[in-house]
Amino acid sequence: MSIFGKNCFVLKRNTLYILIFILSQLVFAQEKSTFKRIDSLDVLLRTSEELRRDNDMYKALEYAFKAVNYARELQNEHYISHGYLLMGTVQYEIIDYENATKNLLKSLEYTEKTKDKILLPYILHSLANIYYDGNNDYESALKYYERAVKLGKKNPHITQYQIPLHNLIWTYMDLNRFDEALVYLKEADSIDGTIPDSVQIDRSTLYLLRARNYAEKREIEKAEENFDKSFEYLKDETYWPKGKSYFYQYRAQMYEDIGDYPKAIADLKELNKNERKVFENARSKSDETTKIRFKVDQYELALEAAKRETALLLDIDKNNKTIIFISSAALFLLVGIVFFYYKGYQSKKKISELLEVKNAELFEAKSQAEQLSKIKSQFISTVSHELRTPLYGVVGISSILMENGTRTEKDKKLLNSLKFSADYLLDLVNKVLKVSKIDSEKKELVKAPTDLFSLSQNILQSFEFQAQKKRNTLLLEYNRQIPKLLNLDALRVSEVLINLIGNAIKFTEKGTIWLRIELLSDNKSTVRIRFEVEDTGMGVPDDQKDYIFDEFSQVGSIYDNKQGTGLGLSIVKNLIQLMDSQIHFESRKGIGSVFYFDLGLEVAKNPNNLKNNPENVVVTDKISANILVAEDNKINQLVTENLLKSIGCNYTIVENGAEAVQILKKHTFDLVLMDINMPLMDGMEATVRIRRFDKNTPIIALTASELSEVADECIHAGMNDLINKPLNKNDLKDAIYRNVVVNNSETNS
Numbered sequence: 001m002s003i004f005g006k007n008c009f010v011l012k013r014n015t016l017y018i019l020i021f022i023l024s025q026l027v028f029a030q031e032k033s034t035f036k037r038i039d040s041l042d043v044l045l046r047t048s049e050e051l052r053r054d055n056d057m058y059k060a061l062e063y064a065f066k067a068v069n070y071a072r073e074l075q076n077e078h079y080i081s082h083g084y085l086l087m088g089t090v091q092y093e094i095i096d097y098e099n100a101t102k103n104l105l106k107s108l109e110y111t112e113k114t115k116d117k118i119l120l121p122y123i124l125h126s127l128a129n130i131y132y133d134g135n136n137d138y139e140s141a142l143k144y145y146e147r148a149v150k151l152g153k154k155n156p157h158i159t160q161y162q163i164p165l166h167n168l169i170w171t172y173m174d175l176n177r178f179d180e181a182l183v184y185l186k187e188a189d190s191i192d193g194t195i196p197d198s199v200q201i202d203r204s205t206l207y208l209l210r211a212r213n214y215a216e217k218r219e220i221e222k223a224e225e226n227f228d229k230s231f232e233y234l235k236d237e238t239y240w241p242k243g244k245s246y247f248y249q250y251r252a253q254m255y256e257d258i259g260d261y262p263k264a265i266a267d268l269k270e271l272n273k274n275e276r277k278v279f280e281n282a283r284s285k286s287d288e289t290t291k292i293r294f295k296v297d298q299y300e301l302a303l304e305a306a307k308r309e310t311a312l313l314l315d316i317d318k319n320n321k322t323i324i325f326i327s328s329a330a331l332f333l334l335v336g337i338v339f340f341y342y343k344g345y346q347s348k349k350k351i352s353e354l355l356e357v358k359n360a361e362l363f364e365a366k367s368q369a370e371q372l373s374k375i376k377s378q379f380i381s382t383v384s385h386e387l388r389t390p391l392y393g394v395v396g397i398s399s400i401l402m403e404n405g406t407r408t409e410k411d412k413k414l415l416n417s418l419k420f421s422a423d424y425l426l427d428l429v430n431k432v433l434k435v436s437k438i439d440s441e442k443k444e445l446v447k448a449p450t451d452l453f454s455l456s457q458n459i460l461q462s463f464e465f466q467a468q469k470k471r472n473t474l475l476l477e478y479n480r481q482i483p484k485l486l487n488l489d490a491l492r493v494s495e496v497l498i499n500l501i502g503n504a505i506k507f508t509e510k511g512t513i514w515l516r517i518e519l520l521s522d523n524k525s526t527v528r529i530r531f532e533v534e535d536t537g538m539g540v541p542d543d544q545k546d547y548i549f550d551e552f553s554q555v556g557s558i559y560d561n562k563q564g565t566g567l568g569l570s571i572v573k574n575l576i577q578l579m580d581s582q583i584h585f586e587s588r589k590g591i592g593s594v595f596y597f598d599l600g601l602e603v604a605k606n607p608n609n610l611k612n613n614p615e616n617v618v619v620t621d622k623i624s625a626n627i628l629v630a631e632d633n634k635i636n637q638l639v640t641e642n643l644l645k646s647i648g649c650n651y652t653i654v655e656n657g658a659e660a661v662q663i664l665k666k667h668t669f670d671l672v673l674m675d676i677n678m679p680l681m682d683g684m685e686a687t688v689r690i691r692r693f694d695k696n697t698p699i700i701a702l703t704a705s706e707l708s709e710v711a712d713e714c715i716h717a718g719m720n721d722l723i724n725k726p727l728n729k730n731d732l733k734d735a736i737y738r739n740v741v742v743n744n745s746e747t748n749s
Contacts, residue, residue: 041067041079048086052093061090081110081119088126097134104130124148125164132167138175145171149184162191166205173209178216185213204233208247215254227251244274397639445489445579449604452486452517452529453478459497460515462730463505470509474501477516483527485604489579491707493531493599496575499568500533500595508537511592525603532596540587549573549583622648623733625670625740629653630660630686631702632678640673640727647733655679657686664690664697670740672699674719676710684717691718698739702727 048063068083084107091100104127111119128144131137145168152161165188172181188206207230214223227247234244252267460476467474497515504513516532540548549569569583576583576597587593627644631637632655644651652669654660658681660674672690676683687699701714704725714722723735 038074038076038079041071041074041076044070045079045082045086048090052086052090057090057094061087064090077110077113078116078118081107081114081123083107084110085119085123085126088130092126092130097130101127101130101134121148121151121160121164124151125167128164128167128171132171138171141171142168142175162188162195165191166209169209170205173212173216178213181209182213185209204230204243207233208250211254212250215250215257218258220254220258223254227254245271248274397635445492447487447489447602449485450488450490451484452482452488453484455490455494456497456515456517459494459501462498463501466502466505467513470505472505472508472510473512475512475514477514477518479517479519481522482517482519482529483522483603486527486529487602487604488599492575492579496572496597497531497533499572503568503595504533504535504537504593508535508592511536520598526600527603528598528600530596530598532594534592534594536592539589539591539593540585541589545585545587548585623736623741624648625736626650626668627652627736628660628663628669628672630655630657630672630678630683631675632656633675636675636725643727643729643732646729647736649736657681657683657689660686661689664694669697671736672697673702673723674699675702676705676714677703684713687714687717687719698743700735700739 044063044067048060048067051057051060051063064083064086068080068087071079071083084103088100088102088104088107091097091103104123107119108123108127111117111123124144125148128141128148131144132141145164148164149161149168152164165184169181169184169188172178172184188209192203192206207226211223211226211230214220214226227250231247234247248267248271252264252271255261255264255267456476456478460474463474501513501515512535514532514534516530516534518530518532520528520530522528549572572595573583579599581597581599583595583597585593585595627649629637629640629644629651631640631653637653641651641653652663652667654663656678657674660672661681664672674683674687678686683701687701690697690699698720699718700721700723701710701719702723702725703710707722707724711722721735721739723731
């Protein structure tokens with residue numbers, strides 16, 4: 001295969017004609033070029049080319065190498081590139097593809113540096129042939145063929161465009177990209193008529209390309225006609241034998257595709273016969289190839305040694321100058337470093353002294369801030385406790401009076417107003433305390449196995465009365481694929497949902513409120529749950545969306561009749577952040593709002609841990625139990641007494657912890673309601689003493705403080721449960737039921 005045409009159908013003499021033609025064009029181009037001709041190098045290159053044509057590859061390579069070496073001494077990049085081109089050509093023809101690729105890439109590197117770039121089309125075409133024949137790297141071959149075609153199209157000598165064009169079409173067909181090949185095939189057909197027969201050297205290839213295209217389109221008659229025309233050039237045995245192999249290969253493939261197996265077999269036999277000739281020809285060159293490759297290695301070593309010697313001399317001269325410059329710079333730099341080090345030391349010393357002072361001031365400020373935060377927390381806790389205690393009486397007594405059916409309508413309205421005001425004050429106290437606690441200390445979540453469905457039902461049921469007053473409908477949408485038991489902080493989740501639902505009811509009238517609990521993902525051990533509260537209320541105006549989660553902010557204009565403190569959504573935001581999530585909302589004024597957040601929760605492994613969960617308790621209307629109440633406040637005694645009567649319990653009231661200890665030594669009760677703060681002996685101390693002689697009687701703590709503040713201390717003292725003041729009838733009934741009825745049933749079982 002010729003270095004200037006990979007296709008197999010070019011005659012040996014035609015190949016030589018092409019090379020002579022190209023060489024003459026190069027010489028002619030040099031006469032017009034900007035670079036200076038060097039006769040001695042021209043002689044070396046011409047001699048190398050003549051020896052290659054005479055098949056004396058060994059000497060051809062030697063002269064090409066001498067040309068490269070001499071051109072290097074003269075630093076002439078054009079002649080260096082030309083020498084490497086001839087070396088690559090010789091190595092390609094003796095099938096030394098590795099060294100041919102190496103030298104052609106060097107030729108490309110040097111010719112890219114020249115202004116004329118006369119050699120560029122031939123180098124690109126030669127590289128493409130090697131990638132095609134030597135490596136079967138058709139994609140790389142395409143890249144070089146396309147560049148050669150673009151350059152050849154601008155060349156006035158049409159053969160320099162025709163040969164790479166044919167090879168580009170051939171490669172597209174080998175990649176089975178016939179649509180792309182067809183575009184270039186039409187171009188090849190158009191220029192074929194412009195080339196005289198005396199110059200035409202590649203028409204056999206064109207006939208074969210046409211035949212392959214017709215075979216692909218199943219136009220067999222046209223394909224056979226072009227195959228026959230192509231073969232006319234192959235009858236003469238002076239053609240390169242490999243050409244006939246490609247002919248038989250492609251025609252046999254066509255016959256096989258159309259099912260004409262006898263013709264396909266006949267062509268395959270001819271292909272096999274011709275391949276043996278190719279093999280014999282390649283074997284005859286084996287010894288010469290080995291010899292030339294050895295010589296190439298010697299040339300390469302000599303060339304590298306010469307390059308290293310030249311580079312070494314240049315480096316020595318350069319290094320001497322560099323050493324002087326570096327020494328001077330290093331001395332100057334050393335002086336500068338010493339100076340700046342001294343200045344830096346002085347500066348660091350001053351900064352260190354200043355930092356010591358600032359650290360002391362910062363430590364003092366931090367201590368003061370922590371002390372102020374502690375005082376603030378204690379103050380709010382104390383004030384809220386003191387406020388809750390009288391409010392407990394107001395709420396409780398108003399609730400009792402409202403249950404009396406003999407009151408006049410006027411009295412009932414007054415009582416309703418009293419109850420509303422008391423509830424409002426109590427809600428304000430609770431929210432202020434909650435905000436203070438969230439801001440002042442970030443407590444860990446208390447997670448326990450919880451039935452989320454039951455918890456959701458109970459939360460929604462607690463709002464039925466408020467919803468009915470405003471003629472709203474409450475709906476629960478719950479995904480039943482959510483595992484039954486999940487580890488979560490039921491108290492904090494309840495607080496969030498209660499605030500969101502309460503907020504929705506506050507701004508919705510004659511509408512619908514949805515509590516949706518959706519399953520986002522489930523990988524057996526953990527789940528991701530979305531909690532969503534939607535309403536059809538007044539919505540949030542666009543100009544107020546940015547600060548609805550701020551403390552004391554309220555939706556509406558200054559003329560609206562606002563309700564609440566504006567703390568509910570602030571509490572929601574802080575609690576959800578405590579649970580490693582974020583609150584989101586969407587709202588349109590006059591249409592409604594939707595608030596949602598996502599939580600990643602663990603699936604509970606031990607369902608027995610849920611036995612004391614209040615959300616799973618179903619309480620009857622009346623409970624028969626004998627209860628001891630330890631409460632020092634007279635009003636609270638009255639309220640608790642009436643609540644126990646309404647539940648159906650018997651009770652005995654004492655005014656301090658000491659009396660509770662004494663009466664329990666003499667009498668048996670089903671349960672003890674123990675106020676924590678009492679004179680003489682508080683509830684904690686009383687519980688510790690009771691547990692010394694009574695391990696079984698349930699004791700429930702009554703406190704106006706935050707449950708999270710006293711929970712650990714109560715449990716440590718021996719209490720079984722906690723209830724927040726002011727007491728709610730349902731909460732009290734649930735606590736009695738789970739500590740008396742449920743515990744008794746479990747003990748008996």
